[in-house]
Amino acid sequence: MANLGDYFFHLPQFVFPINDYHAFYLFWWFAWSIMIGQFTSRFVSGFTAWQLLLLLLVVPSIPIALWFSVLYWYFANDISxxxxxxxxxxxxxxxxxxxxxxxxxRLYTENIGLTAEVLGTGRYIAVNWVILFALVLAFQFTPFKIEWVGLVVIGIYTAIYSWSFAPRCAASVPA
Incomplete structure (x- = not known):
């Protein structure tokens, strides 16, 4: 537990200045946030806001905190x-x-109707495998970068928030 406290004490040293790795990590989280939202929306009905906070933020943070405390211990003791x-x-x-x-x-193939029931199990697995393989190749061998996906997602969020919070001008009809 002391390692976890040390990790948070030294967190500014790990975070600032922002370098390429930190920018990559930030964009990676933005890029995945839409998928995570769609995934969690499938099973969250019936939960209160506090239960969602607990289930989606607090509980997953425990193993992540343990993992980072182990990594910090290795870093602090200069262990390979x-x-x-x-x-x-x-x-x-x-x-x-x-x-x-x-x-x-799987989420997106199901959203566009390419389910196991439609394609059959064998073709469904093959289609998903080909898509996974193509995504890995796209990231590995093209200039396609996760940072760009993150920027697109940030743009989408900005557009949605701008539209959501823009003052609504009700069309008034003169009497």
């Missing part, structure tokens, strides 16, 4: 990450990066 810890980090990467990409693909 190898062996089992390296494998654990690769497993975490799969869980927190590849799994959401798979969920994103």
């Amino acid at each position: 990450i190898a062996g089992l810890m390296s494998w654990a980090m690769m497993g975490r990467r799969h869980l927190f990066v590849v799994n959401p990409l798979d969920s994103l693909t």
Whole structure:
């Protein structure tokens, strides 16, 4: 628990100045936020605002805080990450990066009607696998960057908030 406190004490050192990694991480979160919103909207009906706060922010923050406290301990003690810890980090990467990409693909194929019932199980798996593979290749071998996706999402959010909070001019009809 002390490591977690040390991590938060040194957080400004990790965050400022903003460098390329921090910008990438920020845009990555913006890029995924729309998918996360669509995913969570499927199961949140019936929960109060406080339950949603607990389920979507507090509970997931616990393993993340534990993970960052472990990483901070390795950093503070200048320990190289190898062996089992390296494998654990690769497993975490799969869980927190590849799994959401798979969920994103499944969510959007279902939204456009490409379900397992329509395509059949084999074709559904093949279509989703091809889409996943194409997305990985798009990020790996083209100038397509997550930062651009993040900027588009920020633009979408800005447009929505601007439209939502713009004063409404009611068309008045002269009497």
